[in-house]
Amino acid sequence: MSSGKNERLIVSPSPHIAGDETIPKLMYAVLYALIPAAVVSILFFGLDGLRVLLLSSLFCLLVEYLIMRFMLGRSSTLADGSALITGLLLGFNLPSNLPAWMIFSGAVVAIGVAKLTFGGLGRNPFNPALVGRVFLLISFPAQMTTWPLPRFLNFSWGEDAVTGATAISVVKEGLKQGESMDSLLAKLPSLIDLILGATGGSIGEVSAIALLAGGLYLLFKKVISWHIPVSYLLTVAVITGVIWLIDPTKSASPLFHLFTGGLMLGAFFMATDYVSTPMSAKGQLVYGVGCGVLTVVIRLYGAYPEGVSFAILLMNATTPLINNSFKPARFGHQAA
Amino acid sequence: MKSAKSLSSFRLGGIHPPENKLSATSPILDLPLPALVTIPVTQNLGAPAKVIVKKGDAVLVGQIIAAAGGFVSANTHSSVSGTVAKITDEVDSSGYKRPTITIKVEGDDWIEGVDLSDALVTDLGLTNQEMMERIVTAGIVGLGGAAFPSHVKLTPPKGKSCDVLIINGVECEPYLTADHRLMLEQGAELIVGIKILMQLLNSSRAVIGIENNKRDAIKQLEQLLESESGIEVTPLKVQYPQGGEKQLINATIGKEVPAGALPIEVGAVVHNVGTIVAIYHAVMKGRPLVERIITVTGKKITKPANFRVRIGTPVSHLIEAVGGLPMGSGKVINGGPMMGRALTTLDAPVVKGSSGILVMDGSESIRREAVACIRCAKCIDSCPMGLAPYLLKIWGERSELERAEDELVMDCIECGSCSFTCPANLPLLDYIRLAKQGVGRMLRERSKS
Incomplete structure (x- = not known):
């Protein structure tokens, strides 16, 4: 009991309550969503896959800690979870036999250059994991495109694995040589295997189904909205679908395009990165379509077999412009 | 009852904060009079009212002590009988000092001509002009919080007409239950009030918008309206800010008030349920606006309550009525947690626009540390x-x-x-x-x- 006369009251403007969403919660939701794909990659690429994921995560955390602590003299930001996501995503984008020092240099570029030079979380114009990945791809093209083939539940360590091309580059090269689509498909794992992830490729991108499960979890948890993944995937499906309908002997089906390469990983986890993507729903749709068009153009006509990373990074660059041009749907401003 | 999916709501945005309607089942209690009331001279949006009493004057309940200072203004009445103790500047619920009339409470004697009985009066045969005069005299302002003089909203500008009267029974602010209890306990008066407004606005349709977390109130009003036509109850999705004027119009009649325009632009006039009951009392009972219903609540308050309380009652009096300020309290908010104002002093009085007093624990009162925007949208x-x-x-x-x-x-x-x-x-x-x-x-x- 008190008369209230001498109470010291806290005064601040409304609102006086806040929701329970925090940045670490959102970041950890993304990490949970990556678990199925991580599990599949360990099932298929064994301890080598685990090694890459651990090293990449560890290096990214280390680089973030060292730079924040000793170069910028700020408090550690490891707890927000964003460096761990970048580490895991970078690892997802690497072949399972990449040497540790290359992974480390990728982490330095991802966290040090792409993220912290711009001011850290929230200020990086490009997706850090993708910048790290593309840096490695351009610097070490041979190592970055030599894919150990998956060996289901083989947990031997460091054994020289059989390597091979990814499904998407087999098709691209074969079509260039004039082979028919049917004979190319005969050389490849079945579509079911491609969807499950029993195929050569970056360790985290092979299993479309595991990535889809994680992506749906993010949608369900409202961590991401549907606009970017749906417009991205739909654009790829529609363009490759039209081309395939015109001549199915000389082109891969839209299903093949959807379930191979880095598309699922890109559409649900890379193109939806908060910081580097547009804010409004309309802007996100435009962005997703842009990613889709660029991905298909690079896949079909570019020098690289896969275009997801480049497409997303290029669209990252357009984000400020899209934000300026596509405002949120306004209330009370419709022409009657 | 409609299923949750088919409930109407507004078109864009919205959130769902924890509802915390702790006092939803507490019937409205009459709060005993305090020893002093401090009545801010101006309790309306618009022009300030002019003081017409002086120190030492004896006043009765319902006596005008400050007269409206123009068309967009409202009379202020004494809410008690007693003696004017002082006319000074005092800190009110906004945190600023405002001209205030302090009255020493000596009794509860009302002015002449007020029907103090509980009997429901449905018709006095008054003309529209007589009814409007009673509303103006009674100093009715919007009780939902904005305190806009009600008679202004009942006077559509030339060339505009009110096709539909929208009644705001949404109460979307967490914790607050004053409107909920009012609809449950004074539904019959509310309906008479709605008919008065429909007559004044020459409108044949009225829609009562209520958030679907007040199913008992929805049911109660639907029962009372069974034999009536022209008045409908629309259950609304529990989504904040459903009670925002533009949001409520959008949810109930699907129209979008253009930016910068008033609801009448889309043929709508919106009044809060509390305002409408006050209008009923003004018109049918000759009773000025001297009291209102207010929720006193908080997680640490042992018995969250809804009180019928005289304007000018100090907030400290209300808090004592629910057991005093709990140990470790941080903020005391006039209104709800989303749009209410944190009080700087518990001496601040209840005014016409006060819908609740929310006591927040110290731990709930401190903002979390802000970090960089991650552009999550x-x-x-x-x-x-x-x-x-x-x-x-x-x-x-x-x-x-x-x-x-x-x-x-x-x-x-x-x-x-x-x-x-x-x-x-x-x-x-x-x-x-x-x-x-x-x-x-x-x-x-x-x-x-």
Whole structure:
């Protein structure tokens, strides 16, 4: 009991309550969503896959800690979870036999250059994991495109694995040589295997189904909205679908395009990165379509077999412009 | 009962904060009179009222002590009988000092001509003009919080007409239950009040919008309206800010009030349920607005309650009535947690626009530390006006007023959904208010030159 006369009251403007969403919660939701794909990659690429994921995560955390602590003299930001996501995503984008020092240099570029030079979380114009990945791809093209083939539940360590091309580059090269689509498909794992992830490729991108499960979890948890993944995937499906309908002997089906390469990983986890993507729903749709068009153009006509990373990074660059041009749907401003 | 899916709501944004309607089952209690009441001279939006009593005057309940200072203004009445102790500037619920009349309470003697019985009066055969005069005399203002003089809203501008009267029984603010209890306990009076307004506005249709978390009130009113025509109850999705005027119009009749325009532009007039019951009392009982229903609540309050309380009662009197301020209390809010104002003193009085007193524990009262924006766009998704709060915050912070204006900062209804939602704990609305103030100043200067 008190008369209230001498109470010291806290005064601040409304609102006086806040929701329970925090940045670490959102970041950890993304990490949970990556678990199925991580599990599949360990099932298929064994301890080598685990090694890459651990090293990449560890290096990214280390680089973030060292730079924040000793170069910028700020408090550690490891707890927000964003460096761990970048580490895991970078690892997802690497072949399972990449040497540790290359992974480390990728982490330095991802966290040090792409993220912290711009001011850290929230200020990086490009997706850090993708910048790290593309840096490695351009610097070490041979190592970055030599894919150990998956060996289901083989947990031997460091054994020289059989390597091979990814499904998407087999098709691209074969079509260039004039082979028919049917004979190319005969050389490849079945579509079911491609969807499950029993195929050569970056360790985290092979299993479309595991990535889809994680992506749906993010949608369900409202961590991401549907606009970017749906417009991205739909654009790829529609363009490759039209081309395939015109001549199915000389082109891969839209299903093949959807379930191979880095598309699922890109559409649900890379193109939806908060910081580097547009804010409004309309802007996100435009962005997703842009990613889709660029991905298909690079896949079909570019020098690289896969275009997801480049497409997303290029669209990252357009984000400020899209934000300026596509405002949120306004209330009370419709022409009657 | 409609299923949750088919419930109407507004078109854009919105959030769902924990409802915490702790006092929903507490019947309205009459609070005993305090020893002193402090009645702010002006309790309405618009022109200030003029004091017409002086120190030492004896006053009765319902006696006008400050007269309306124009058309957009309202009379202020004594809520008790007693002696005017002083007329001074006192800190009110806004935190500012305002002209205030302090009255020593000596009794509960009313002015002549007020029907104090509980009997429901449905018709006195008054003309429209007589009814309007009674509303003006009674000093009725919007009791939902804005305190806009009600008779102004009942006088549509030339060439406009009210096709539908919308009754705001939404009460979307967490914790508050005053309107809920009013609808349950005074539904019959509410309906007579609605008919008065329909007659005055010459409107054949009325819609009562109620959030679906008050099913007992919805059922009660539907039963009372069974034999009536022209008045419908629309259960609404529990979504904040469902009770925002533009949001409620959008949810109930599907129309969108253009930016900068009044509801009458789309043929609607909106009144809060409490206001309508006050209008019933003014017209049918000759009773001025001297009391209102107010929720006194909080997680640490042992018996959250709804009181019928005289205007001018100090907040401390209300808090004592529910067992006193709990140990470790941090904030005391006049209103709800989303749009209410934190009080600077518990001596502040209940005014016409006070809908609740919310006591928050110290641990709930401190804001979380703000970190950098990660551009998650959740503020955009939550904004019921379709604004980009993250951007308005930047322009507010940098005093880039033209850019804030271009981004429609003046459309902001200050509901606080953006700040509530922000995972970086950014005080978005603080900066948006700054921007609004600056742009408002700029617009006034522009119109002068």
